[in-house]
Every structure is written in C-alpha cells, then in structure tokens.
Amino acid sequence: MKFNDKVPIYYQIKQYVYQEIILGHLKAGQKLPAIRQLAVTLTVNVNTIQRALSELTTEGIIITQRGKGNFVTSDTQLLQALKKRIVTEQFSELYDKMLALKITPAEMVQYLKNYIDQRKEVQHD
Amino acid sequence: MKFNDKVPIYYQIKQYVYQEIILGHLKAGQKLPAIRQLAVTLTVNVNTIQRALSELTTEGIIITQRGKGNFVTSDTQLLQALKKRIVTEQFSELYDKMLALKITPAEMVQYLKNYIDQRKEVQHD
DNA sequence: TATAGTGTAATAGAAAGCTAATACACTATT
DNA sequence: AATAGTGTATTAGCTTTCTATTACACTATA
Numbered sequence: 001m002k003f004n005d006k007v008p009i010y011y012q013i014k015q016y017v018y019q020e021i022i023l024g025h026l027k028a029g030q031k032l033p034a035i036r037q038l039a040v041t042l043t044v045n046v047n048t049i050q051r052a053l054s055e056l057t058t059e060g061i062i063i064t065q066r067g068k069g070n071f072v073t074s075d076t077q078l079l080q081a082l083k084k085r086i087v088t089e090q091f092s093e094l095y096d097k098m099l100a101l102k103i104t105p106a107e108m109v110q111y112l113k114n115y116i117d118q119r120k121e122v123q124h125d
Numbered sequence: 126m127k128f129n130d131k132v133p134i135y136y137q138i139k140q141y142v143y144q145e146i147i148l149g150h151l152k153a154g155q156k157l158p159a160i161r162q163l164a165v166t167l168t169v170n171v172n173t174i175q176r177a178l179s180e181l182t183t184e185g186i187i188i189t190q191r192g193k194g195n196f197v198t199s200d201t202q203l204l205q206a207l208k209k210r211i212v213t214e215q216f217s218e219l220y221d222k223m224l225a226l227k228i229t230p231a232e233m234v235q236y237l238k239n240y241i242d243q244r245k246e247v248q249h250d
Numbered sequence: 251t252a253t254a255g256t257g258t259a260a261t262a263g264a265a266a267g268c269t270a271a272t273a274c275a276c277t278a279t280t
Numbered sequence: 281a282a283t284a285g286t287g288t289a290t291t292a293g294c295t296t297t298c299t300a301t302t303a304c305a306c307t308a309t310a
Contacts, residue, residue: 008131010268022226050289053287067276068278069286090223091236092240101211102148105244108237111212111216115220171300172300173297195256195257
C-alpha cells in the first residue's frame with residue numbers, strides 16, 4: 001500500500017478502513033483481519049495498526065473483543081452516516097480551499113466539470 | 126495562523142504563499158516580508174520559514190537575493206501557470222478520492238451542488 | 251567605516267510518528 | 281491442561297519536524 005509521507009500512516013489507515021466499509025468490502029458485524037495480519041498486508045508495524053484501530057474504536061466504528069478480534073460495528077445507522085460524513089468532508093475541504101482563492105461556488109462547479117472532461121479526454125487515448 | 130497538525134507546517138506555509146500570489150496580494154517582482162518578520166507573523170521559527178522558502182526557490186516561484194530579501198519571481202508565465210496548477214491539484218485529489226469510493230463523475234458534480242446548496246442554507250440563518 | 255537589515259548555516263534538544271522486539275492477557279480448541 | 285490465535289502494553293531507538301540559539305555573510309545607508 002502506498003502512503004503519503006505528508007500525513008501520518010495511522011491516519012491514512014483509518015481512511016482506508018472507512019473506504020472499505022463504504023465500499024461494502026467490510027460489512028456490519030464482520031470480523032477484520034487480525035492486527036498482525038493487517039500489519040503484514042499493509043507493510044506497517046503492529047503498533048501503527050493499533051493506533052488506527054484504537055481511534056476507530058473510539059468512534060464506535062470498530063468493536064474490539066479481546067482474544068477474539070476486531071469487528072465492524074453492527075450499528076447500521078452509524079455505518080450509513082459514515083459514508084455521508086466522509087464524502088461531505090471531502091467537499092467541505094475543497095469548498096474551503098476554493099473559497100480561500102476567491103473562487104465562487106458557480107466557478108467550482110465549472111472547474112469540476114472541466115476537470116472531469118479533461119480526464120475523459122485522456123482516457124480516450 | 127492556524128495550522129493543521131496532520132501536515133508539516135513548512136508545507137502549509139508554502140501553500141499559504143501560493144495563495145497570496147494567486148490572490149494578487151503578492152505580485153510579480155514584489156518583495157516578501159523579511160524572514161524574521163514572517164516568523165513573527167506566522168508564530169513559527171525562522172528555520173521553518175526558511176524551509177518553505179527554500180522549496181519555493183527551487184520551484185522558481187521565489188527568488189532570493191542575499192542581504193536584500195526574497196522576491197516573487199518576475200516570470201509572469203510561471204505565475205499564471207501557478208493558479209491553474211494549484212486549482213487543478215485540488216480537483217484532482219477530490220476526483221481520485223471520490224473514484225476510490227466508486228462515486229461517478231456525474232455524482233461528484235451533484236454532490237458538489239448539494240454541498241453548495243447546504244452551505245447557502247446555513248448562511249441564510 | 252560603522253551599523254542596521256537582510257539571508258545562511260550549524261548545533262542542540264524536544265516532540266511526534268514509526269519500527270522492532272518482547273512479554274503479557276484473554277479466547278477457543280484440542 | 282496445553283496450545284494456537286487473538287488483542288494489549290512496554291521499552292528502546294530511529295527519523296522527521298520544529299524550536300531555540302548563535303554565529304556568520306552580504307547589502308544599503310548614515
């Protein structure tokens with residue numbers, strides 16, 4: 001797994017778990033891989049995994065059962081809210097950055113459309 | 126100035142300088158405040174300012190004249206390209222994150238519009 | 251030429267993040 | 281009861297970032 005060296009790894013792992021839940025690769029109540037296994041898979045130290053999972057546990061997204069493993073919460077409401085929260089966060093960040101550059105909301109939409117068109121053109125090559 | 130503790134301060138200062146240039150608060154050829162002054166203004170150590178400016182110098186955005194000060198480049202082409210680069214970077218990041226969540230380009234546009242509408246509603250309170 | 255205002259460099263130390271290694275505690279299964 | 285598979289905790293050491301401090305070098309000007 002590729003990590004951005006400007007942001008702590010444990011933080012990026014949290015985001016990765018969010019993503020896996022949102023994509024449905026991890027479902028409500030499902031058991032996560034063992035932390036030692038995750039450490040190998042993500043080529044990261046066990047303590048780093050621990051730190052990410054401990055924050056997810058604090059949020060109630062992950063439930064830890066000592067001796068058994070880590071599980072995605074069964075609180076489906078919480079999981080539904082998660083996707084909205086994560087997606088909104090991204091748009092919020094973008095919006096604030098654009099606003100700081102005095103770019104209006106209407107311009108933001110136009111910039112996004114233009115960017116999408118550019119990507120499409122490139123794909124067609 | 127508020128810094129995000131998940132990202133190095135020197136990196137955030139770089140972004141800040143980009144912003145000031147894009148907004149026209151710093152114009153081509155203009156002298157920047159002295160580094161000791163910047164350090165006070167941003168409540169940060171001189172060395173941290175140095176690191177940010179040294180990277181900006183490498184990019185050619187800032188020209189350093191020993192004993193005189195730091196100046197925004199007079200290369201207006203470079204400065205024009207800067208805004209496009211910075212703005213595009215933001216949309217690129219957003220696009221990739223949304224794609225990772227299997228959100229389609231059309232949905233991205235809709236999400237952005239919805240977010241903008243939400244912000245407008247809040248402002249009207 | 252002295253002085254104030256600039257940038258530059260180097261050193262030391264603190265804090266955060268990450269790794270490595272080890273020991274321990276709980277659970278399930280044999 | 282023993283063992284294998286879990287999570288938990290602790291310690292030591294490395295690296296990056298940031299701070300603090302000091303010394304130095306160049307430029308402009310009184």
